[in-house]
Structures are given as structure tokens and as C-alpha cells.
Amino acid sequence: xxxxxxxxxxxxxxxxxxxxxASQAKLLARLAxxxxxxxxxxxxxxxxxxxxxxxxxxxxxAHMDVLGLIVTDIDKDGYIRFxxxxxxxxxxxLSTPFVFEDGSxxxxxxxxxxxxxxxxxxxxxxxxxxxADVGALGKETTERRIRPGMVAKYATHTVKLAGGxxxxxxxxxxxxxxxxxxxxxxxxxxxxPENDLYFIFTAQEExxxxxxxxxxxxxxxxxxxxxxxxxxxxxxxxxYPIGNKIGEGPAIKLxxxxxxxxxxxxxxxxxxxxxxxxxxxxxxxxxxxxxxTAMQHARGVVLSSGVSIPTRDIHSPYETVxxxxxxxxxxxxxxxxxxxxxx
Amino acid sequence: MKEYLKVLxxxxxxxxxxxxxxxxxxxxVRPHATTVxxxxxxxxxxxxxxxxxxDRPIVVAAAMDEWGFVAEEAKDSGAIALSAVxxxxxxxxxxxxxxxxxxxxxGVISVVSQHLTGKTGTDKVPELRELALDVGAKNKxxxxxxxxxxxxxxxxxPFAEFGDGFYRGKAVDARLGASVLLRLIxxxxxxxxxxxxxxxxSKIEHRGGVVAARRIDPGTxxxxxxxxxxxxPLQKPALWSVRVGEGATLGLKEFGSVYTRELRERLARIxxxxxxxxxxxxxxxxxxxxxxxxxxxxxxxxxxxxxPVRYVGTGNPIVHRDDLEALWQLAKLFVEEV
Numbered sequence: 146x147x148x149x150x151x152x153x154x155x156x157x158x159x160x161x162x163x164x165x166x167a168s169q170a171k172l173l174a175r176l177a178x179x180x181x182x183x184x185x186x187x188x189x190x191x192x193x194x195x196x197x198x199x200x201x202x203x204x205x206x207a208h209m210d211v212l213g214l215i216v217t218d219i220d221k222d223g224y225i226r227f228x229x230x231x232x233x234x235x236x237x238x239l240s241t242p243f244v245f246e247d248g249s250x251x252x253x254x255x256x257x258x259x260x261x262x263x264x265x266x267x268x269x270x271x272x273x274x275x276x277a278d279v280g281a282l283g284k285e286t287t288e289r290r291i292r293p294g295m296v297a298k299y300a301t302h303t304v305k306l307a308g309g310x311x312x313x314x315x316x317x318x319x320x321x322x323x324x325x326x327x328x329x330x331x332x333x334x335x336x337x338p339e340n341d342l343y344f345i346f347t348a349q350e351e352x353x354x355x356x357x358x359x360x361x362x363x364x365x366x367x368x369x370x371x372x373x374x375x376x377x378x379x380x381x382x383x384x385y386p387i388g389n390k391i392g393e394g395p396a397i398k399l400x401x402x403x404x405x406x407x408x409x410x411x412x413x414x415x416x417x418x419x420x421x422x423x424x425x426x427x428x429x430x431x432x433x434x435x436x437x438t439a440m441q442h443a444r445g446v447v448l449s450s451g452v453s454i455p456t457r458d459i460h461s462p463y464e465t466v467x468x469x470x471x472x473x474x475x476x477x478x479x480x481x482x483x484x485x486x487x488x
Numbered sequence: 489m490k491e492y493l494k495v496l497x498x499x500x501x502x503x504x505x506x507x508x509x510x511x512x513x514x515x516x517v518r519p520h521a522t523t524v525x526x527x528x529x530x531x532x533x534x535x536x537x538x539x540x541x542x543d544r545p546i547v548v549a550a551a552m553d554e555w556g557f558v559a560e561e562a563k564d565s566g567a568i569a570l571s572a573v574x575x576x577x578x579x580x581x582x583x584x585x586x587x588x589x590x591x592x593x594x595g596v597i598s599v600v601s602q603h604l605t606g607k608t609g610t611d612k613v614p615e616l617r618e619l620a621l622d623v624g625a626k627n628k629x630x631x632x633x634x635x636x637x638x639x640x641x642x643x644x645x646p647f648a649e650f651g652d653g654f655y656r657g658k659a660v661d662a663r664l665g666a667s668v669l670l671r672l673i674x675x676x677x678x679x680x681x682x683x684x685x686x687x688x689x690s691k692i693e694h695r696g697g698v699v700a701a702r703r704i705d706p707g708t709x710x711x712x713x714x715x716x717x718x719x720x721p722l723q724k725p726a727l728w729s730v731r732v733g734e735g736a737t738l739g740l741k742e743f744g745s746v747y748t749r750e751l752r753e754r755l756a757r758i759x760x761x762x763x764x765x766x767x768x769x770x771x772x773x774x775x776x777x778x779x780x781x782x783x784x785x786x787x788x789x790x791x792x793x794x795x796p797v798r799y800v801g802t803g804n805p806i807v808h809r810d811d812l813e814a815l816w817q818l819a820k821l822f823v824e825e826v
Contacts, residue, residue, distance in 0.1 A: 163746055164741070164746025164747070164748070164749070165746075165749065187786065187787050188544065188707050188708075188786065188787040188788050188789055189782070189783070189787035189788070191787070215740055215741060215746075215772075217740065217768075217770035217772070218726075218768075218770050220726065226726065226770070228741070228770075228772050230741070230746065273726060273727060293740060293768045293770065294740050294749070294752065294753075294768065349746065352746060353744070355745075355782075355783045355787075356787070358783050358784070358787075359782075359783050359784075359785065359786055359787025360787070362784070362785050362786050362787070363785075363786035363787070
């Protein structure tokens with residue numbers, strides 16, 4: 146039996162930023178293998194896990210790439226200069242610890258005197274003023290370990306909170322949904338799905354949903370049920386609190402920054418939840434796209450919705466989710482996937 | 489490479505108006521190509537049979553279109569209203585000489601003289617939309633007679649050699665990649681069947697690249713293009729990205745793509761093995777056809793190579809012959825070996 150915390154920890158370990166998913170792809174293919182009719186990896190690195198069925202062709206993507214840094218230069222003093230891969234704000238970057246591919250650890254910093262004098266984060270809006278120090282003793286020492294083109298990820302870890310019900314982790318976005326997909330595959334082991342299913346661990350979502358776009362082009366699905374995170378703002382007092390709550394079940398997607406869910410798919414998910422006693426809420430995400438954005442119009446018409454995991458502090462080094470929501474998401478995806486979907 | 493760059497940069501073809509460039513290249517490559525095709529967007533597809541056949545198509549791509557404007561209506565003053573392609577800086581075009589594509593009608597992008605305003609009046613840089621081309625017409629009728637709406641307007645700075653091995657002139661940046669591709673088709677036998685794709689409308693949201701991706705559905709993409717070099721007095725060294733004189737450029741990532749590590753590292757290895765000077769391009773804000781070509785069909789492995797060019801997008805981009813030579817060598821090795 147898959148365990149949410151255990152899987153998330155392993156996926157965080159294997160994760161690297163967009164474009165560098167090879168080790169994660171290998172791990173996911175190995176984990177999914179016992180539950181698949183066939184598995185393949187395409188040119189962009191998407192891992193496509195098929196469960197054969199007669200009916201509607203459903204793509205179920207969760208992205209396996211994460212945010213991070215790419216080394217652009219080692220400066221004359223041996224400090225690492227970098228650019229970001231994906232959306233990490235300057236506020237998040239400054240003083241956050243990262244781990245590089247060789248295992249080197251470094252926090253992102255800017256000159257201490259500048260930080261002391263700074264009034265606001267806009268003084269650091271240019272990432273090129275920041276650096277990462279892996280214990281530089283000059284250019285040559287750093288160059289022995291680090292070279293341009295290497296990548297880094299958050300050096301934070303997956304931790305259980307509240308007696309194990311709550312998980313604090315880097316990269317809940319979107320590894321926790323890769324976990325949902327694996328749980329769904331496990332739930333479907335002995336099922337005879339009434340749809341043709343393509344579970345896709347997608348590449349390069351964080352840099353513009355690139356993997357999903359290409360996958361939708363060559364797979365030509367009829368339907369997309371995306372598994373991604375959605376904002377949980379239950380811990381904060383927002384003026385218009387339209388976000389989701391953690392622990393109250395997976396959220397059925399109504400829209401995101403680049404896609405409007407189709408009523409037929411939303412209704413299908415609602416029925417699948419109600420027939421199986423799965424708690425659910427609705428995800429009305431306003432900002433940011435998901436793989437549904439790309440899949441909807443990559444080629445022909447693809448009707449979409451999704452099963453989202455409410456997540457606090459998305460894109461930070463410490464995202465927070467409920468383990469129960471993930472277990473329920475695995476059930477909901479499995480239920481919706483095997484239930485006959487006519488469009 | 490000089491002759492290739494000279495002849496291709498002298499042709500006029502702003503985005504969407506690449507006919508002259510496309511037709512010229514098509515005529516030149518026909519004796520060397522297996523097939524030559526074009527499409528409605530004016531992309532040019534040149535297929536050359538190799539010794540072997542790849543699993544999925546290999547594309548080597550470069551843009552054909554250059555920076556410039558499309559003419560709109562003449563204003564009451566006789567000056568021509570303009571619509572710019574992407575990636576043009578108003579600071580770099582004001583007061584510069586332009587020409588109607590394929591013609592002799594010349595004009596200057598109007599500017600309010602500092603002799604009238606004093607220094608304070610020069611603080612504000614106008615928007616591209618506000619600029620107009622003064623073609624020496626006295627009134628609206630004169631303007632209408634000189635330039636028809638829809639005509640391409642290109643920089644009027646012909647190719648020249650200057651200084652210590654430098655080339656300058658309009659479209660030296662935009663057609664540097666196309667020059668390399670033309671020579672590849674003429675001189676190199678590819679290891680595997682290769683599509684050489686000259687894209688149209690690369691400077692209007694890479695529209696040519698989108699359509700090209702769907703036509704060929706590539707599995708491997710290599711783009712060849714100018715890399716903006718920041719090694720100029722106004723810029724601090726940390727932000728140079730690439731440097732003139734340090735060889736061909738090898739990107740890590742650009743606006744629309746993270747280059748495939750395996751492909752990028754293979755290029756670095758063949759360069760090192762063959763003594764071709766290569767530098768890493770650290771700047772990542774630029775945007776080429778790589779992004780659309782590798783994602784708009786089934787997906788492809790992608791890498792980008794280039795030569796450092798100062799003043800990209802202006803009327804006088806400059807490139808050094810040694811860097812251009814290094815780029816040619818690297819592109820040739822790719823087609824012969826990869």
C-alpha cells in the first residue's frame with residue numbers, strides 16, 4: 146500500500162527543476178509499473194502510464210517538475226550566479242536554502258550591507274544581484290563542484306505535523322498530486338475502467354505547461370482531468386476568502402487562470418464523489434495556469450476539469466497539505482476514471 | 489561566412505514580408521536539397537537526405553525575418569505611421585534612417601530636436617506607436633504616393649566590414665542563423681535526414697515556428713541565432729551574458745525553452761573535441777523559435793547555438809568573423825555527427 150508521507154518524501158528526494166526531470170521520471174515509472182498496461186516516456190520527458198479501456202480517452206496529468214535555480218555563472222570570487230526556473234519571487238528566494246545536484250548546500254543571499262540598508266524587497270527585484278555561496282574559496286574551488294547549467298532545488302524536507310494528518314513539504318506543487326495519481330492507479334488495480342486512461346506525469350509545467358501541451362498533441366485525448374494544487378487560505382484573513390480549506394477533501398476544479406472547466410466533467414466528478422462518499426469542495430482558482438490550460442487547446446477540443454489538493458503557501462519552501470485530502474483525491478480520481486464518461 | 493551573411497542580410501524581409509528572402513534561399517538551395525517546400529506563412533522547408541534516417545525528424549532552424557516596421561497610413565503631415573514587429577527598442581530607432589523594403593524610398597524616424605526642447609525635453613522616450621517615418625513628403629498626398637500601407641520598412645544600413653574583423657549592418661543579427669543554414673545545405677552531407685527550416689514571422693510571436701512544428705512534428709530541434717552580447721561600456725560584466733570574441737554561444741535556457749541537457753552537453757563535447765571555441769550564454773530572457781518548435785507538436789529535444797552580437801535589434805548590429813566561423817564549425821559538426 147502506498148503511503149502519502151512516504152511517497153511524498155521519496156518524490157521530493159528525486160525531484161529536480163523543469164527540464165531536468167529524468168531521475169524523477171525513472172522513479173515514477175518504476176512506482177507506476179505494477180499498475181500499468183503500458184508505460185512510455187516521450188521526447189519532452191513526460192511519463193505516460195496507460196490503463197486500457199474502450200470508452201472516452203481521458204488524460205490525467207500531474208506535473209513532476211519543480212521550481213528551482215539554474216547556475217549561469219561562477220563569479221570571480223567563486224559565488225554562484227543563477228537564474229530561477231519557474232516562479233520564485235525575490236521575497237521567497239532571499240535566504241532560502243537550496244541544494245545543488247552535487248549535494249552542495251547554499252542559501253541565496255545578497256550583500257549583507259545591502260540587505261541591512263534595504264527598506265523593501267523591491268530593492269532586490271533583480272535576481273542577478275543575488276548569489277549562492279557553497280563555501281567559496283575562489284573561482285577554482287567552486288568550479289570543481291559546480292558548473293553553469295547545473296540546477297538546484299529547495300533544501301527543505303517533508304515533515305509530519307499535527308500527529309501525521311498534516312504534511313509540511315517542499316513541492317507539494319505538484320508532487321503531492323503525483324502521489325494522488327499513484328494512489329488512483331493502486332485503487333484501479335483490479336478495476337475494468339470504462340474509459341481509456343492516460344495517467345501522465347508531465348514535464349516542464351512550471352515554465353509554461355510545456356510537457357502537457359506536447360502530450361495533448363500526440364495523445365489527442367477527449368478529456369483532461371488535471372491533478373494540481375489550489376490555494377488554501379483558511380489560515381489567513383483575506384478580504385474575499387474564495388480559497389479552499391485543507392482537510393475538507395479534494396477540490397473539483399471550476400477554473401484556473403487559463404481554463405474554464407466543462408460542466409459535463411465537473412458533474413461527472415461530483416457524481417463520482419457522491420456515489421462513493423468522498424468529501425469534496427470546489428476549486429475556483431483565479432491566478433496561474435495548470436496543465437489543463439495547455440491541454441484544452443493544444444490540438445482538438447479537450448474538455449477539462451481537475452482534482453486539486455488545497456495547499457497553503459504554494460511555491461514557498463514549506464507548503465502545507467492534509468494527508469487525508471490526498472488519500473481522498475486518489476479515490477476520487479480512480480472513481481471518476483473508471484466510471485463511464487460519455488461526452 | 490562573410491559572403492553568406494552579406495548577401496542574406498542585404499535582402500529585405502520584415503516579419504510577414506519574407507518573400508524576397510525565401511525566394512532567394514529557395515533558388516540557391518534547390519540544386520543541393522532533396523526537397524524544397526513552403527507554406528502560407530512563408531516558412532521555407534528544405535529537406536536533405538542523410539546517410540541514415542532518424543526515429544523522429546531532426547530540425548535545424550533559423551529565422552528569415554528582420555526587425556523593422558510595417559507602414560500604415562500617411563498622416564496629414566506626410567509622415568508615415570508605423571507598426572513595429574516584436575523586440576524593437578524606440579531608443580534605438582529614433583533618428584535612424586529606414587527604407588521601404590525592396591525599394592529606394594528612404595526616410596528618417598522623426599524626433600523632436602534637442603535644439604528646440606533643451607535637455608529637459610529629451611527625458612521621455614516615446615512609445616513605438618507614436619513614431620512615424622519622415623519620407624520627405626510635404627503633405628498627406630505626398631506621403632501616400634511615397635509609401636503604400638502594408639509595405640515593409642527596414643533599416644537602411646548596408647552590410648560593411650569595419651575595425652578588427654567585425655561586420656555590421658542591418659539584419660546581420662536577424663539573418664546570421666539563416667546564413668549558417670544556407671551554407672550547411674550547400675556544403676554538408678548530413679549524418680541523418682535533416683529538415684533545414686527557415687522560419688517566417690519569428691518576430692511576431694514566433695508564428696512561423698508554431699506552424700512549422702505542426703508540419704514536421706520534430707523530435708530534435710537545433711536553433712541557430714544571434715545571442716545578445718552585453719560586453720559594452722554601459723553594462724556591468726556580471727550582466728554581459730556572452731562576449732564578442734569568445735566563440736560560438738551555447739544557451740542553457742531561453743524565454744520559451746529549457747534546453748535539453750543531453751543535447752547541450754553533446755554539443756559542448758563535440759566542440760571541445762574539435763577545438764571549436766564555445767561560450768555558455770548565461771542570459772535567458774531572449775526569445776527565439778526554440779520555444780514554439782519544441783512544444784507545439786508532439787514535443788522535441790531542443791538546443792540553441794549562436795554567435796554573440798552587440799546591438800541586436802538596431803540598425804547596426806555587429807558580429808566578429810571569428811565568432812561566426814566558430815558557429816559555422818559547431819553547426820557543421822552537429823549536422824555531420826549528431
